Amino acid sequence: MKFNLKVWRQKNAKAQGKLVDYTIDNINADMSFLEMVDVLNDNLTRKGEDPIAFDHDCREGICGMCSMYISGRAHGPHHAATTCQLYMRSFKDGDTIYVEPFRAGAFPIIKDLVTDRSAFDRIIAKGGFVSVNTGQAQDANNLPVDKADAEKAMDAAACIGCGACVAACPNSAAMLFVSAKISQLALLPQGGPERNNRAINMVNQMDEEGFGNCTNIGACEAECPKEIKLTNIARMNREYLVASLINE
Amino acid sequence: MSELNSKIPEGPLANKWNNYKEHAKLVNPANKRKLEVIVVGTGLAGAAAAASLAELGYQVKAFCFQDSPRRAHSIAAQGGINAAKNYKNDGDSVFRLFYDTIKGGDFRAREANVYRLATESRNIIDQCVAQGVPFAREYGGLLDNRSFGGSQVSRTFYARGQTGQQLLLGAYGALERQIGLGNVKMYSRHEMVEVVTIEGKARGIIARNLITGQLERYFGHAVLLASGGYGNVFFLSTNAMGSNVTAAWKAHKKGAYFANPCYTQIHPTCIPVTGDYQSKLTLMSESLRNDGRVWVPKTKEDAKAIREGKKTAVDIKEEDRDYYLERKYPSFGNLCPRDIASRAAKEACDDGRGIVPSGLGVFLDFADAIKRLGVDVVKARYGELFPMYQNITNEDPLKTPMKIYPAVHYVMGGLWVDYELMTTVTGLYCLGGPRG
Numbered sequence A: 001m002k003f004n005l006k007v008w009r010q011k012n013a014k015a016q017g018k019l020v021d022y023t024i025d026n027i028n029a030d031m032s033f034l035e036m037v038d039v040l041n042d043n044l045t046r047k048g049e050d051p052i053a054f055d056h057d058c059r060e061g062i063c064g065m066c067s068m069y070i071s072g073r074a075h076g077p078h079h080a081a082t083t084c085q086l087y088m089r090s091f092k093d094g095d096t097i098y099v100e101p102f103r104a105g106a107f108p109i110i111k112d113l114v115t116d117r118s119a120f121d122r123i124i125a126k127g128g129f130v131s132v133n134t135g136q137a138q139d140a141n142n143l144p145v146d147k148a149d150a151e152k153a154m155d156a157a158a159c160i161g162c163g164a165c166v167a168a169c170p171n172s173a174a175m176l177f178v179s180a181k182i183s184q185l186a187l188l189p190q191g192g193p194e195r196n197n198r199a200i201n202m203v204n205q206m207d208e209e210g211f212g213n214c215t216n217i218g219a220c221e222a223e224c225p226k227e228i229k230l231t232n233i234a235r236m237n238r239e240y241l242v243a244s245l246i247n248e
Numbered sequence B: 001m002s003e004l005n006s007k008i009p010e011g012p013l014a015n016k017w018n019n020y021k022e023h024a025k026l027v028n029p030a031n032k033r034k035l036e037v038i039v040v041g042t043g044l045a046g047a048a049a050a051a052s053l054a055e056l057g058y059q060v061k062a063f064c065f066q067d068s069p070r071r072a073h074s075i076a077a078q079g080g081i082n083a084a085k086n087y088k089n090d091g092d093s094v095f096r097l098f099y100d101t102i103k104g105g106d107f108r109a110r111e112a113n114v115y116r117l118a119t120e121s122r123n124i125i126d127q128c129v130a131q132g133v134p135f136a137r138e139y140g141g142l143l144d145n146r147s148f149g150g151s152q153v154s155r156t157f158y159a160r161g162q163t164g165q166q167l168l169l170g171a172y173g174a175l176e177r178q179i180g181l182g183n184v185k186m187y188s189r190h191e192m193v194e195v196v197t198i199e200g201k202a203r204g205i206i207a208r209n210l211i212t213g214q215l216e217r218y219f220g221h222a223v224l225l226a227s228g229g230y231g232n233v234f235f236l237s238t239n240a241m242g243s244n245v246t247a248a249w250k251a252h253k254k255g256a257y258f259a260n261p262c263y264t265q266i267h268p269t270c271i272p273v274t275g276d277y278q279s280k281l282t283l284m285s286e287s288l289r290n291d292g293r294v295w296v297p298k299t300k301e302d303a304k305a306i307r308e309g310k311k312t313a314v315d316i317k318e319e320d321r322d323y324y325l326e327r328k329y330p331s332f333g334n335l336c337p338r339d340i341a342s343r344a345a346k347e348a349c350d351d352g353r354g355i356v357p358s359g360l361g362v363f364l365d366f367a368d369a370i371k372r373l374g375v376d377v378v379k380a381r382y383g384e385l386f387p388m389y390q391n392i393t394n395e396d397p398l399k400t401p402m403k404i405y406p407a408v409h410y411v412m413g414g415l416w417v418d419y420e421l422m423t424t425v426t427g428l429y430c431l432g433g434p435r436g
């Protein structure tokens, strides 16, 4: 297969970026998208050019590191799949493919397709945990959890922190990501004692990082590789509201 | 030449760990604040160690090459975590978990360490649950267990097929909490390239800042390596792309001994290599062998015809198929241990009977299970696995047999450590994957 690629190249955080054209030939339909980029990078390196920088690690859809905006969609054309789980047979021979980084004010570009998503870590550091030191825990079965709640908590906990929700959102909101963590811990008794502070602190940090507001568009849910549900956002809003009332 | 002293505590096996804890030297809280510890890697071992040390009051510097500590490859573990909780009252105990683990390690692991692991397994579950890890529950709200890897008791705790992810995110949360409190300084996008020793003691590291490319120098009173195993010394493995074993190798070059490097697990059920561009291999859960039957054609001619696309699996008549695991190991059949299943697959392919173009692949066939149980049951049983296989290979395992081949999965060898987890370099410790 042969493809025309338009890839975002940007030397560093401060430089102006632009789309650069590449053509690539002899691509096997069974190759993953990232393997296609590996081959392109190999060609570039052999020609003495700078290879395209991109984030990736596990290449099996679980670490959340890969992050490409492919022809107008976060993680490419498939529903519920990460960039590393995209295969070239999803494209037609001769297609033109646009490859851009996840764009958001709170995810500054570091180089080419690599962005700085450390804002997510800083939000988690504000409350995405239970404050229990190692060795302090009681016996695990002293704390029964309703099976349905445990299942819902697990649904929310499946978030891989990739940031596709932010990239897909016209407001660059991080509501789906933040609400997934708040929901997981709000649904479990372990999260109870810190519930109010957690909601306030994480939401405040989210605003401070410069993520936008939610206007109920739902692009986040549509593009999330782990099918995190919008209902989590509703739960987060409730948590935040209750917490604000109590704190007043 | 270092002398190997494993420093196993005195006393009977069951008392060693308590003995050790009761006589270990304590550090004055005021002094803890003055001690800096470097932790390289933020997987289950690294993140848990960094968070725990910070909770105790030490100053911790943690390093990972990814953009966030949450991405370490521990995240990819699927099955579950064992603990001798005996919640099922099915006769489990610390000793039984110890014994099964020693047996699983071919009686070569250090007994004192394994007994400690079996003892602590119970606290680990308590800790994870307290951290909010959403383990599977029974209807009564208590933790659910399943049995795994042929053990006769149910002691595996699991969070769907994402146990590693959930455990890691628990540890990552604890680490982020300490980062937020200012007790851990996190250096992501940094790769360790050297262990620094002063007068024979590990006193810091040199790390490359992966954004600027600069080499940077970091001091620590002790250095902990939790940087993962060496599976990627093989050209292809199921490991993450960045798990490149540089840190453990550099430690070895500085004098840390390596133990049991031959201990590499070749997992029998991975998706075969399709081309020379391939960057890594994907593991299909072992549970598939519960219902799938492994076979290759009896004759090289049939295998060749399949490789060349002139025949497909269904063209091979039942009597012309060699269900080689069932033939060679009638009592275990398709469920024989991983190493044996892997070796048998290689033997069949070396014999010229592989069924993928490269010659390195065998069938894993669900046709009988579908006949016996119906499509819906089989589909439900392997819910996430079949679509994942189909996404990668473009073939539907409900219609045509899966193609599998063994691949390097994880390693049990690594840097040699004593009971205190110190390598043969004073002050250089090793936890988790890179440890032997």
Ligand code: SF4
Pocket: A158, A159, A160, A161, A162, A163, A164, A165, A166, A176, A177, A180, A220, A223, A224, A225, A226, A227, A228
């Ligand atoms: S909510 Fe979905 S899209 Fe957003 S970070 Fe989590 S997994 Fe990625």
Ligand code: FES
Pocket: A055, A056, A057, A058, A059, A060, A061, A062, A063, A064, A065, A066, A082, A083, A084, A085
């Ligand atoms: S590389 Fe890990 S999710 Fe894509």
